[in-house]
Amino acid sequence: MNGAAPILETRKLSKHFGGFVANDAIDLAVQPGEIRGIIGPNGAGKSTLINLMTGVHQPSSGDVLLAGESLVGRKPHEIARKGLVRSFQVSRVFGNLSLLDNLTAPHLAAARTREACQEGVAKARRLLDLVRLTSLTDAPAKTLSGGQRVLLQAAAGFMMPALTCYLLDEPFAGVNPVIKDQLIALIEEESRARGLTFVIVSHEMAVMRRLCRKITVLIEGRVVAEGSLDEIASRADVVTAYLGKSFA
Amino acid sequence: MFSLELFTQALIAGIVIGVIYALMALGITFIYSIVKMINWSMGEFYMLGSYAQYLIVAYWLGADLWYVAAILSAATVFLIGWLIEPILIKPMFTGGIERRDDYATVVTIALLLLLRNLATAISGPYQRTPGTKLPGVMLGPLPESGARFAAFLAALAAIALFYLLLKRTWLGLALRATSQSRVGAQTAGVDVLSLDKIAFGIGVGLAGLAGALLAPVFMVYPTDGVVTTTKGFEIIVIGGLGSVPGALIAGVALGIAESLGATFIASAYQNAYGFVLLLLVLALRPSGLFGERLRQA
Amino acid sequence: MYDTRRLAVAALLLAGALACANARAQEPVTIGLVVPLSPPGDPTAGQLIRRGAELALDYYNGKGGVLGGRKLQLSVQDSQGRPEGGVAAYRRVVGEDKAVAVTGFFHSSVNIAANEVAKSMGVPTLGTQTSAADITAKHYEVAFRTHLIDPLRVAAWLEFMQKKGFKRVSLLAETSDYGVGLVTETDRQIKEKKLPIELQSLTFDRTSTDLTPQLLQVKAFKPDLLVNVGVGAPMDLMIEQAATLAITPQVPMLVSYDAPIRPQFWQLHPNTGDKLYFIAYYSPKQTLSEIGTWFTKAYEEKYKESPVYSSLNGFGDVAIIAQAVEQAKSTDPKAIIQTLETGKFAFWSSGDVTFPKADGVFWHNFSPPVLILQFQKPGQDWKEAEVVFESGK
Numbered sequence: 001m002n003g004a005a006p007i008l009e010t011r012k013l014s015k016h017f018g019g020f021v022a023n024d025a026i027d028l029a030v031q032p033g034e035i036r037g038i039i040g041p042n043g044a045g046k047s048t049l050i051n052l053m054t055g056v057h058q059p060s061s062g063d064v065l066l067a068g069e070s071l072v073g074r075k076p077h078e079i080a081r082k083g084l085v086r087s088f089q090v091s092r093v094f095g096n097l098s099l100l101d102n103l104t105a106p107h108l109a110a111a112r113t114r115e116a117c118q119e120g121v122a123k124a125r126r127l128l129d130l131v132r133l134t135s136l137t138d139a140p141a142k143t144l145s146g147g148q149r150v151l152l153q154a155a156a157g158f159m160m161p162a163l164t165c166y167l168l169d170e171p172f173a174g175v176n177p178v179i180k181d182q183l184i185a186l187i188e189e190e191s192r193a194r195g196l197t198f199v200i201v202s203h204e205m206a207v208m209r210r211l212c213r214k215i216t217v218l219i220e221g222r223v224v225a226e227g228s229l230d231e232i233a234s235r236a237d238v239v240t241a242y243l244g245k246s247f248a
Numbered sequence: 249m250f251s252l253e254l255f256t257q258a259l260i261a262g263i264v265i266g267v268i269y270a271l272m273a274l275g276i277t278f279i280y281s282i283v284k285m286i287n288w289s290m291g292e293f294y295m296l297g298s299y300a301q302y303l304i305v306a307y308w309l310g311a312d313l314w315y316v317a318a319i320l321s322a323a324t325v326f327l328i329g330w331l332i333e334p335i336l337i338k339p340m341f342t343g344g345i346e347r348r349d350d351y352a353t354v355v356t357i358a359l360l361l362l363l364r365n366l367a368t369a370i371s372g373p374y375q376r377t378p379g380t381k382l383p384g385v386m387l388g389p390l391p392e393s394g395a396r397f398a399a400f401l402a403a404l405a406a407i408a409l410f411y412l413l414l415k416r417t418w419l420g421l422a423l424r425a426t427s428q429s430r431v432g433a434q435t436a437g438v439d440v441l442s443l444d445k446i447a448f449g450i451g452v453g454l455a456g457l458a459g460a461l462l463a464p465v466f467m468v469y470p471t472d473g474v475v476t477t478t479k480g481f482e483i484i485v486i487g488g489l490g491s492v493p494g495a496l497i498a499g500v501a502l503g504i505a506e507s508l509g510a511t512f513i514a515s516a517y518q519n520a521y522g523f524v525l526l527l528l529v530l531a532l533r534p535s536g537l538f539g540e541r542l543r544q545a
Numbered sequence: 546m547y548d549t550r551r552l553a554v555a556a557l558l559l560a561g562a563l564a565c566a567n568a569r570a571q572e573p574v575t576i577g578l579v580v581p582l583s584p585p586g587d588p589t590a591g592q593l594i595r596r597g598a599e600l601a602l603d604y605y606n607g608k609g610g611v612l613g614g615r616k617l618q619l620s621v622q623d624s625q626g627r628p629e630g631g632v633a634a635y636r637r638v639v640g641e642d643k644a645v646a647v648t649g650f651f652h653s654s655v656n657i658a659a660n661e662v663a664k665s666m667g668v669p670t671l672g673t674q675t676s677a678a679d680i681t682a683k684h685y686e687v688a689f690r691t692h693l694i695d696p697l698r699v700a701a702w703l704e705f706m707q708k709k710g711f712k713r714v715s716l717l718a719e720t721s722d723y724g725v726g727l728v729t730e731t732d733r734q735i736k737e738k739k740l741p742i743e744l745q746s747l748t749f750d751r752t753s754t755d756l757t758p759q760l761l762q763v764k765a766f767k768p769d770l771l772v773n774v775g776v777g778a779p780m781d782l783m784i785e786q787a788a789t790l791a792i793t794p795q796v797p798m799l800v801s802y803d804a805p806i807r808p809q810f811w812q813l814h815p816n817t818g819d820k821l822y823f824i825a826y827y828s829p830k831q832t833l834s835e836i837g838t839w840f841t842k843a844y845e846e847k848y849k850e851s852p853v854y855s856s857l858n859g860f861g862d863v864a865i866i867a868q869a870v871e872q873a874k875s876t877d878p879k880a881i882i883q884t885l886e887t888g889k890f891a892f893w894s895s896g897d898v899t900f901p902k903a904d905g906v907f908w909h910n911f912s913p914p915v916l917i918l919q920f921q922k923p924g925q926d927w928k929e930a931e932v933v934f935e936s937g938k
Contacts, residue, residue, distance in 0.1 A: 054435075080437040092432030094425045105425045106436030108418045117418075160437060254765050261757040375781050377813050384789060393789040466754040467785075467813065469778055475754050510758030516720050516748040518758060 005068065007032040007197050008053070008084070008165050013062035015048055022048040024221040025062065030165070035191060035198040037212035037229075039205075045221040046201045047089065050167050054086045055079045066165065080106070083164035085157045087171060091149040093156070095142035099133055100124055102141050102152055107159040120159065127155045130189065131182055147179040154183060158190055165197040166190075172204045180207065187211060205229070250512065257390040258511040259504060264392065264400045266503020270496045271403040271458045272476040273483035274410060279451035281427040281490035283337065283444050285349035289356040290480055291473030292363035293452035297325045297459025298468045299367065305378035305463075312381060314395075318402065318460040325456025330449035332359075337448065338441065367470035380464040399461035406457055410450075411492050423447060427490060482522045486529045488539025498537060501525060573616040574876055576866050577638030577647035577668075578859075579624050579631055579659065586626020590651045590855050594673055595621060597852070597859030598649060600843050604836065605867045612874065617867055620644055624655045631655030632662050639668045645876045646671060646869070648862040651855070653677035656690075663687040668878045669885065671866065673858045682906045689885055689900050689909040691862055691892070693826060696906065697936070699730040701915035702772065702799060702824070705934045706742060711769040715796075716746040717759055717783060718774035724748065727774050727801065749779070756783055760790050767796075774801045781813055788817040797822060799917070803854065806927040819923045822933065825916045826854040829928045831935065836864055837893035851928055858913070861892040885909075896937075 006029035015023040022045045030036045040046055051057045053064050055076040064071045066084050074082075085106075094102050100121070107120035128134050131151040136144070141152060150171060157166050168187075172180050184207060190196050202208055208215060209229050217225040217238055225231075225238050232238055272294065279287050300321035301314075309317050336359065340351035382394025414420035422443060426433040430440050455476055466472060479502065487498030502522045509521035529537060578598050580591035602617050610616045620642035622634030631650070638644040647663070648671040650656035656675040663670050664685055672680050672690035681690050706714060716731060718724035728746045735742050745766045747759045756779070763771055771792060773783045780800060787793045800823035804810070811818060829851055833841065840860050844852040852860075868891065870876060873884040889897040892913065900909045917934035918927065 056431075075439070075441075076434040077437050077439045080435055086435060088431070088435070092429045092435065094428040094432060096428055097421075097424060101421055101424075105421050105433070105438070108421060156436065251765065254761055257761050258758055261755075261761065265755050265757070374807070374809055375778050375813055376809065379815065391789060391791045393785070396789070465785075467778060467781060472754075472778070474752055478752075506755075507758045510749075511761055515759045515762065516750065518753050519750045 004031055006030055006065075007034075007067055008199065009065040010049075010053065011063045011065070013049070013052060013064060014060050015045075015052055015057060016060045021221050023052060023059075026218075026221075026223055028216060028223070030197055030199060032164075032197055033191070033195045034214065035187070035200065035212050037208045037215035038199060038201045038218060039203065039208065039215055040218035043220075044218040046218055047169060048221075049218070050086055050169050050199075050201065053079075053167065054084060080160060081162060083160065083162035084167070085160045085163050085165070086167040087153050087157055087169055089170045089173065091146070091153060093141040093144070093149050093152050096140050098138045099128060099141055099144075099152060100137050103127060103156050103159050105159075106156055107161060116161075120161075124159060127158060127186075130186055131155050147175045150175050151179055151183060151186075154186065158186075163196065165199070168198065168200045168202075170201055170203070172202055172207055180204075184211065253389050254511065255508075256388060258507045260387050260390045261392075262504035262507030263500055264387070264396065264503070265507065266500035267400050267403050267407075267496070268396075268458065268462065268499075269479045269483060269503055270499025271406060271461075272455060273480040273487070273495045273499055274407065274492065275451035275454035276477075276480040277484040277487075277490055277495055278454070279448055280484070282423060282447035282451075283333075283352075284430075285337070285352040285356070287356045287448075287451065288353065288477065289360040289363060290452070290455050291475070291477035292360050293325050293329065293455040294459035294473035294476040295363065295367060295468075295470065296328060297321050297456030298463040298472055299371065299459075300324045300456070301460035301463040302376050302378045302468045306376075311379045311464075314378070314380065314382075314398075314464070315402070317378070318457060321460035322453050322457035325459075326449040326453030329452035330445050333445045333448035338444065364470055371470065375467040375469045377467050378463050393465065395464040396462075399465055402461050403458070406454070407492070407496055410454065414492065419446070478519070479522065482526050485536060486522075486526050488536030491536070491538035494536060494538030571615065573618040574611055574870055575618050575620050575638070575642050575644045576863055577635070577642070577644035578619050578621045578649040578863075579634040579638065579647055579655070580621065580649040581626040581651055581655070582621075582623040583625050586624060586630075586652060586655075590674065591623070591649075593853060593855035594649050594651060594859035596844070596848065597840070597856035597861070598863045600840055600847070600856075601860045601863035601867065603843065604839060604864070611867055611871045612876070617863075619863075621649075624650075624652065626652045626655060628654045628658035631659045635659040635662050635670075636666075639663075639666050644668060645878060646866045646881055648866060649673050649859065650675045653680065656680050660685055660688045669882050671862045673862050674855055678906045681908045681910045684902075684908050686882060691858060691865070691898065691911045691913065693912045693915060694906055694910060695726050695730050696734070697912045698801070698824065698915060699727060699734055701917070701934070701936045702801075703731070703734055703738070703740060703742070704936065705799075705822075705917050706770060707740065708934065709770075712741060713743045713766065713768045714745070714770045714772060715763045715766055715768040716744060716772045716774060717756070717763060718746065718748050718772075719751045719776065719779050720748045721751055721776070723776060724774045749775075751776075751779060753779070754782060756786050757790070760787055760792060763787070763796075764790055764792050769796065771796050771798045772801060773798050776802070776804075780804055784814055784817050784821070793817065794820050799823065805918075805920070805930075806853065810927075811924050815923065819920055822917055822919050825918045825927075825930075826913055827852075827857055828916055828918055828930070828932050830932050831914075831916065832895050833893060834891050834895050836891050837861075837895070840893055857893045861894075861898075861913075865890045865892065865898060 008030040010026050010028040012025045013023055014025050038046055052059050055074050071079050103124035104120050128137055154171055215229055225235050276290050301317050304317040304320055305311055336355050337352050340355055380395040382398055384394050385392050385397050422438045426440050426443050434440050483495055483498045483502055487494030505521045505525045506518050510518040580594050581587050582591045606616050620638040622638055624631040624634050638647055646669045650672045651674045653675040656672045657679050659670055669687045674692050676692055681688055716728055718728045749759050773780055775783050798821055803825040805823045841852055869881050869884045872888050873880040885900050889899055892898045894913045898911045915936040916932055918930040919933045920930050
């Protein structure tokens with residue numbers, strides 16, 4: 001048990017859809033600066049958990065806390081402005097907006113002064129540089145490839161001025177190795193430079209091993225294991241339930 | 249009975265009325281792109297704008313200050329829309345972020361009937377006019393009334409201002425982002441529900457402005473907005489949903505088609521030429537001149 | 546033996562019989578008035594017709610009633626401007642209130658529907674302000690009318706054009722039954738009467754607010770007269786837009802009905818209404834019949850304004866029915882129909898009213914004279930407008 005107070009915490013967080021229990025009393029504590037991985041088979045409740053934390057769905061019971069403050073009942077845009085930002089499995093970029101506008105939109109939502117705007121534009125250009133999309137700065141986002149959209153969307157999250165904790169939902173799915181490396185580099189860079197906290201949902205074990213020191217395993221809506229990838233791999237029940245042969 | 253003079257006159261008349269049509273259509277396409285619903289009561293907001301202009305000019309400011317009255321009328325209609333949206337429209341989209349527009353669309357039809365009957369009950373079925381002191385002008389060979397020319401210029405200015413608002417301001421960026429992905433905008437910290445109110449208000453305010461500007465030209469009566477709705481939908485289908493330049497170009501194209509068609513083919517079918525144009529565009533470009541083939545998720 | 550008891554009984558019976566006869570003589574004669582008094586009908590028109598009808602009662606009852614002392618009374622029913630409302634109203638005034646004839650009709654559709662019931666119930670109808678051809682063109686025994694019909698309106702303006710020497714005429718009409726009907730009829734009568742008039746007829750959709758394309762063609766045609774066949778907003782828009790395109794006032798305009806008598810006319814057309822010609826059905830400057838003169842005076846005293854056509858016709862129709870009852874010496878509807886077909890009646894306008902079994906739409910039809918008035922200066926009261934034409938003169 002780490003001594004510092006967790007930045008993101010869930011307490012007995014549950015969600016029922018009719019009779020189906022998607023999340024069952026989930027306790028999660030993510031420390032500031034941590035890069036937490038969440039893995040689990042399809043239908044384990046990973047996306048539901050992220051939707052509960054970001055206000056897309058309201059929990060049936062339990063609580064979500066960001067830096068000690070409850071987020072239950074907050075609207076999604078309020079939660080985003082408080083610093084808990086997410087990305088989506090499905091691309092949510094603004095197709096008709098330029099790459100630059102895609103990045104400045106989240107920044108401007110919170111900061112409306114002239115200086116803040118200029119600062120935002122500078123920051124956006126730096127991020128575009130980081131993900132190697134500078135040449136497309138003024139092109140509409142719909143001209144991007146699927147992988148580039150994932151990068152753009154991930155980069156947009158970093159633009160929220162109050163960002164403290166970033167939830168990435170399957171950021172590496174269907175992305176080619178080059179872009180995957182760029183994305184990993186981006187996360188590492190932002191983590192190192194700003195001390196940001198990440199929660200990453202992914203199936204990509206190699207990436208998870210590289211990024212996350214601690215991984216939470218979700219099966220059938222419950223937390224069944226938590227620890228480093230090697231610790232988890234030593235748990236026979238987890239391996240048989242989910243990881244199976246593909247785990248190496 | 250073709251003559252070059254008649255052709256030029258009809259062409260100019262078509263362009264003038266076309267720009268005015270474009271202003272009428274802008275609100276419909278704008279509300280559709282943000283709130284994701286068809287507002288069938290658009291013509292009734294035009295009507296409210298025309299009555300506001302009549303009341304303000306006739307009982308308060310006088311015909312000399314028509315432009316101040318027009319701004320006040322548009323602001324009044326904006327306010328009405330801004331107040332109505334959370335009461336009548338928003339509750340139709342129950343829960344969640346992804347929404348169904350069927351109920352909201354039906355509500356706007358009910359609103360249409362309510363507003364129209366209310367106007368008849370309060371003011372009677374008679375035509376009124378705020379009057380105008382603007383002298384007539386010659387547009388090349390075409391004599392044009394001062395009020396219509398003023399409405400034409402003001403419509404152009406309003407469309408340009410609206411375009412700048414969308415392209416150059418934070419509100420515009422937020423609106424454009426919301427039109428493309430409501431969820432994405434929310435993730436970016438945009439309060440899409442309060443933006444819905446503003447968008448609905450701006451959309452009906454544009455129709456209200458058209459009503460105010462055209463009050464001295466086409467008169468004021470309870471069903472004076474019918475044209476707005478029919479022409480508006482033709483224009484957004486021709487121009488492509490959600491496109492400001494598309495609405496302007498389609499509006500002018502519609503105005504010219506109607507004017508030339510009614511002058512040189514058969515005058516009784518003035519309202520049909522727009523549909524011919526519409527069918528033609530649909531056959532060649534199903535998503536309209538400037539439309540997206542597929543909307544972004 | 547002198548039976549005083551029998552005598553007393555006989556005297557009593559006689560007295561009773563006399564009393565009864567006297568009571569019958571005093572029983573009022575009922576006239577049905579089916580008018581629109583609530584929406585979707587036109588309540589204003591209904592009220593105006595009712596005002597006229599009530600004054601007709603005052604007139605005849607003031608002279609001692611009809612049939613040697615029987616008072617006239619009205620049974621007023623609201624048609625709401627709906628055919629089924631009109632049918633119910635007709636059944637009530639005839640079935641329950643025993644009306645001898647029914648009048649007051651304003652909406653054509655109401656009159657047509659009531660005529661179908663009248664055909665079986667046998668009590669005559671008298672259309673007050675209904676213009677559809679079918680009302681009289683079906684040649685029902687029970688159907689009568691006293692309103693202006695299209696062929697006469699057209700005949701009037703063609704005669705007016707002849708008189709003024711207009712040779713090139715533009716007719717700009719809405720594509721309603723009214724507008725298209727007038728265009729067809731004008732075209733037909735010009736050909737039939739071989740008139741030296743070159744007609745440009747253009748039509749427009751009623752929902753159009755911009756008539757510039759049509760008016761540009763009118764301008765290019767260079768007519769002597771532009772006939773405005775719009776109703777309501779299109780009529781007003783045409784007045785304004787023709788002036789904008791500098792067609793009027795060089796080319797005079799004739800409005801096809803009496804809209805310019807409305808109080809808001811000059812508010813809408815402060816600069817463009819001058820020198821306008823318009824069809825009207827009544828002017829205070831017109832020579833009226835004896836009862837018509839009595840009526841306008843009584844109306845002005847009672848309502849502090851001049852009567853309009855609806856009230857005049859409401860008065861005239863009740864007057865016709867009162868005269869028919871008097872001439873028939875009976876309240877039997879069959880006898881009244883017989884009398885209407887053969888008799889002559891006074892109306893508000895000068896000249897006698899008759900209802901001959903004529904051809905087509907002229908069957909059982911009387912149309913009051915058509916006037917064409919012209920404003921002489923901006924803001925002029927329509928009552929002061931000059932009578933430039935009166936049909937039949």
